[in-house]
Amino acid sequence: MKKNKLILSQIIDSLDIETFIACQSEEEGKRIGLSIMEKLGFRDIDIVFIEFLGSGVRIRIRANIYKPGDTYGWLNLYK
Amino acid sequence: MNNSIKKRKILLIPLDPVHDVALKILNRKLQERGHHTVLLPPDLPLEEIIGRASDVDANYVLVSRTLGYSVAELLGKFIDMAEAAKIRDRAKVVLGGKAITPQLASELGFDKGFGAGTDFEEIIAYIEDREFQREKEKLFRKKISIPASHAYQYKNNRIKNLLNEITDEIIQWSQRKSSPGIERAKLREKIINVYKDDALTDEDKARKIKVLKEKYLSYCDDKISRFYQQGLLPDKVRLLSAEEINKLDVYIQKQKENTNFKKMRHTQSLPLVFVQYGTGCPIMDIAHIKTSEAWGADGVFHFDPSWGARTEGLLEGVLSHEEDGSIITWENLAKIKSSLHKETIWTVRAHRGLNTPETAVIAGKLGADLTKIHIVYGSLNGGTDPARLTIDGLEAIKYAAKYNMPFDEPTNEELGGVPAYKSFAGLLIIADLALKLKAQPILKPLFCYSPDVMITGKMDDNYIDYNVAKINSLRSIIDAPIWPGEPIGFMTHSEDRIQSSLTTALHATLAISLKVNAITIASADEAYSRGPISLSSRIDTLRAVQEVFRFLGKAKIKPTSKAKEFEKEITKGIQATLEKVAKRGSFINALYEGLLGSPQDGAYPGRAGRNTLIEE
Numbered sequence: 001m002k003k004n005k006l007i008l009s010q011i012i013d014s015l016d017i018e019t020f021i022a023c024q025s026e027e028e029g030k031r032i033g034l035s036i037m038e039k040l041g042f043r044d045i046d047i048v049f050i051e052f053l054g055s056g057v058r059i060r061i062r063a064n065i066y067k068p069g070d071t072y073g074w075l076n077l078y079k
Numbered sequence: 080m081n082n083s084i085k086k087r088k089i090l091l092i093p094l095d096p097v098h099d100v101a102l103k104i105l106n107r108k109l110q111e112r113g114h115h116t117v118l119l120p121p122d123l124p125l126e127e128i129i130g131r132a133s134d135v136d137a138n139y140v141l142v143s144r145t146l147g148y149s150v151a152e153l154l155g156k157f158i159d160m161a162e163a164a165k166i167r168d169r170a171k172v173v174l175g176g177k178a179i180t181p182q183l184a185s186e187l188g189f190d191k192g193f194g195a196g197t198d199f200e201e202i203i204a205y206i207e208d209r210e211f212q213r214e215k216e217k218l219f220r221k222k223i224s225i226p227a228s229h230a231y232q233y234k235n236n237r238i239k240n241l242l243n244e245i246t247d248e249i250i251q252w253s254q255r256k257s258s259p260g261i262e263r264a265k266l267r268e269k270i271i272n273v274y275k276d277d278a279l280t281d282e283d284k285a286r287k288i289k290v291l292k293e294k295y296l297s298y299c300d301d302k303i304s305r306f307y308q309q310g311l312l313p314d315k316v317r318l319l320s321a322e323e324i325n326k327l328d329v330y331i332q333k334q335k336e337n338t339n340f341k342k343m344r345h346t347q348s349l350p351l352v353f354v355q356y357g358t359g360c361p362i363m364d365i366a367h368i369k370t371s372e373a374w375g376a377d378g379v380f381h382f383d384p385s386w387g388a389r390t391e392g393l394l395e396g397v398l399s400h401e402e403d404g405s406i407i408t409w410e411n412l413a414k415i416k417s418s419l420h421k422e423t424i425w426t427v428r429a430h431r432g433l434n435t436p437e438t439a440v441i442a443g444k445l446g447a448d449l450t451k452i453h454i455v456y457g458s459l460n461g462g463t464d465p466a467r468l469t470i471d472g473l474e475a476i477k478y479a480a481k482y483n484m485p486f487d488e489p490t491n492e493e494l495g496g497v498p499a500y501k502s503f504a505g506l507l508i509i510a511d512l513a514l515k516l517k518a519q520p521i522l523k524p525l526f527c528y529s530p531d532v533m534i535t536g537k538m539d540d541n542y543i544d545y546n547v548a549k550i551n552s553l554r555s556i557i558d559a560p561i562w563p564g565e566p567i568g569f570m571t572h573s574e575d576r577i578q579s580s581l582t583t584a585l586h587a588t589l590a591i592s593l594k595v596n597a598i599t600i601a602s603a604d605e606a607y608s609r610g611p612i613s614l615s616s617r618i619d620t621l622r623a624v625q626e627v628f629r630f631l632g633k634a635k636i637k638p639t640s641k642a643k644e645f646e647k648e649i650t651k652g653i654q655a656t657l658e659k660v661a662k663r664g665s666f667i668n669a670l671y672e673g674l675l676g677s678p679q680d681g682a683y684p685g686r687a688g689r690n691t692l693i694e695e
Contacts, residue, residue, distance in 0.1 A: 012366050014613045018576070048607050049574040060576060068360035068611055069317065069401040075362065078329035 009073025011065045016048065022056040029057030037061050084207050087114045090137040090170075092128055093121040094157060098145035101176070105141070108199055109206070125153075129160045139206050140172045142189075147178040151187065158188045175202065219342035220377055222422045222448070225351070225560045225596050226485050226519040235556045235650070241657040242511035249512060249666045253473050255695040258688070259298035259391050260471045264436035264478070266295045267393075271409070271444045299392030306394050313386075315401040316394075319362070324397055324414075327362050331418045334369040343375030343621075345628040350590050351424065351597035352624060355565070357382025358611055359400040361411050365418045370614055374621040378424030378597070380451070381415065383407045388432020389462060389687045393441075403611070407434065409441055416445050424448045426487070429475050431457030433467070433688050436474040443482025449521070450479050453488040455505030458670050459682035460495040465670035467688035472509070476518050485519035489565045496530040496681025499549055500652025504660065505675045507653065510559060521560045521596070524549045526586050527569035530681060537645060542571065543589055547638040548645030550593050555650060563590055564599035572605040576619060579603045584623035591628060592636040600624055 008015070017037065023029040029052055037045040042063035049060040066072050091106055093099035099121045106118045117135050119128065132140060142157065144150055154174065161167055174184040175193035184192020193202055204211035233239035273279065273287045296304050305311040312318070319327075343352055354371045356364045356379055368379050384404030387393075397410045405411060412427060419425055426449040427442035429435045435452065442450050454472035458465035479486045488509050490502035506522055513520040526546045532538045537545045550561060568586035572579040580603045590598045603619035604612040660669040669675055676682030 012614045013363065013611065014615075016613070016615065046609055048604075049576065051575070060574075062610065062613070064610060066363075067401070068358040068363045069315075069399045071323070072362060075323065075326045075330060078326045078333060 006073075008065055010077070012072075012074060013064070013066050015042070015063045015065060016060055017063075018060045020056055020058050023052075026050055026052035026057060029059055033057070033059045033061045037063055084112060084114075087138045087206055088136065089114055089116045089139045089141060089206065090132055090135045091116060091118045091141045092132070092143070093119065094128070094142050094144045094153065095146055095176075096122045098176075099143065101145075102141065102143045105199055105202060108203060112203065112207075114206070125157060125160060128157075129164050129166070132161065132166050133164050137170045140166060140170045141202070142172065142174050144174070144176040144178050150178050151183070154187050154189075162188075173202075173205070219340060219344070219375075220422055222424055223351070224485070225449070225521055225562065229560050230558050231514055232558045233556065234558065235654075238507065238556050238654055238657060241654070241661050242507055244661045245508055245657065245666055246512045246515055248664065249469065249473070249508075250515065252665070252667065253470055256470050257693040257695055258467055258470050258691055259693070260433050260467070260688070261436050261474045262693070263295055263298045263392060263434070264440045264474060266291050266298075267437050268440045268444070270295070271440070295392070300390050302390055303392030303394060312394070312398070316406065317399050319397040319399055323362065327365065327414070330362075331365060331369075334365075334418070335420070337369070337373060340373055341375040341621075341625060343377065343625050343628060346632050347591060347628060349597070350562075350595050351377040352587075352621070353378040353380060353424070353426070353562075353564075353597055353599045354602070354617060354621070355380050355382045355599060357384075357403060357405045359384070359402055359405055361397060361399065361405060361414050363611075364405050364415060367612075367614055367617060368415070368418060368423075371617055371621065372420050372423055374618050375625055376423070376621060378426065378448070379419070380426030380449075380599070381405065381407070381412065381428055383428060385462075387434065388457075391433050391688075393434055393437060407438055407441065409445075412441060412445050412447075416447075426451060429486075430472075430489070431461030431468070432463055433471070435468065435471040436478060439475040439478040439482070439484070443478055443484055447482075447484055450475070450484045450486045451489065452476055452479065452486045452509070453491075453506075453523075454509055455502075455670065455675055456489060456491045458685055459497065459505075459676040460492050462685040463687045464689040464691075465684050466667050467691055468685070469667060469670075470692060471688075473512070473516070476509075476513050476516050479513075480516055480518035485521055485560075486513070487521040487523045487562055487564070489523040490525055491565065492676045492680075492682055493525050493527060493529040493531065494569065495676070496534075497676035498531045498535075498652065498680065499524070499529070499545075500649045501656050501674075501676050501680065503549075503553065503649065504653045504656035506553075507556065507657070508660070508666065508675075510557070521562050522553055522557075523562050523564050524553060525565065525569055526563045526567040526589070526598075528571045529569075540641075541639070542568075542586070543636060544638045544642040545645050546586075546589055547593065547642040548649055550595065551642070551646045552649040552653070555646070556653070560596040562597040562599070563595055566599045566601035566605065568601065572601060574604075574606050576603045576616070579605055580619045580623040583620045584627045587624045588627045588631055589636055591631050592634075 044064040048062045051058050091102045171190040173191045174189040177195045180194045181192040201211040270291050398406045427447045428451040429438035430451040430453045452475045457463045457468045492502045510520040568582045571582040602612045602616040604616035663669045
């Protein structure tokens, strides 16, 4: 977990996952999308885009690693 | 032909059913340098390839593979057969292609591997046994002056005369008037001059600055005074630590060592491509700026928080802000300036609030290339009192001229609903004022799907005709630089990354076709309002715009006949608006009374700074 956190600290700001989820409604797609990110260990997450059409949702979910004003882990590379 | 090069015999083998273009190009380049080459056709069986390779007696065997399937198996077999045929005793065997990496080539036993995107010159250097010299800094752009190629000659005499009348009145009205913003600007200039005066001792500097700052605070709001007197920062604002600043300086140094830049334009020289930054944190801003530079941006401009425009006075220090917009302080801007590549054009936005002239001073003293000032937009949709912003804006224009900073004027009133012709009337008034004050205005009409066009249906069919009409109308009036923003395609973006990037790219295509001087582009996160813009989303649109430069080349977009109709309508509307303003006899009252944008249009005279003028 600590190793994962160290790797993530080199992301400048956010990690987006863009995919197509099979589901029967936008709500369901949203729930599944958020659940995927939570299971991956992310907490500060938001759905940037979702569109339900056909067999599921096209979705982009963002996990914020660093927001402006945070103490950036990647800056520690520069000492 | 270079006679000093040792001539090699080279066999080129496309180990592929059809793909051999790269080898054909390399073959031509090698021959041009005097080497003897043999190029085999594609789709030969391995046994035949090895047979023909044995006959050639080459010094180098270059094998290319494009398709990604069965790569390791096929190439492994090839290298084994080449060994068995003793080709390797005589020749170096080199592998390249889209499906290849240097690591794979090494694992398979090749002497050298070149992956996708390798410069042909690197391969040739290897064959000629010399070091491949990357150009120390391959930057595809040079800083240029946007107004340089424009004479600012009027082409419409009626409009010219109306503007002359209006701007004479503005200058007359402004005589013997000042404001807290102007007084602070004068004091800021003095403070900066004291800091920079090497003839003064540190004690003298401290003494003089103390006196100047006390005067400065007398013109500031409580929020700002509290900071200087008690060290209290506004909510969500913090000072960066010394440690953070030290690391940032190292980061900047490392980024400046970058020698890889994408070439934005193809066969065109314009438009320049700008991005705006203002994450709230100067560290994050610099990360965005350096990445944007690498991905081809010509210029960047500073976006500050909206509360800054409503607050009398500026803070100091390297400050981080948790919301949109990076705070304007001397230290923040100096840090950002220190990070810029010398060929990157830097704009500092002064345009719409209570600190307009002081911001212009700071920008000028730090060597900003451009600034942004627009009295009309700031008065009608930016929240600042018209009289106050007229006085401050005039002073800012004078500073822009003093510090040789051309400035752009965005017609953001359109976003509130003001029709383009009225916005352009205001735009031209300020431009004419600037010319009288020896400044260099840059016209910034919007390429936007504005409320007015939504209501009137002018973009029901396409986004092209009306935007073409805007540019052509302005060009029919005056020869001035034109820089659509801010950003292009405003209000056509959605949270869909592809759609957002594509609408930016398509509007860029139009801008390229129209040969405007510059454009400002959004990130793909333009419509995403629940968080900050991500760095990846910035690259999305830079990359997309780069592709449209390649796609379009010197070709053009052809509008329909509606563009001409719209152009006439806009020009007529500009003239009619200017006639009303001239007849009113007072620019300030014209603003208050809605002649340049009314409440029905969606424009409301601002209140910040009302009744703060100082009559001398």
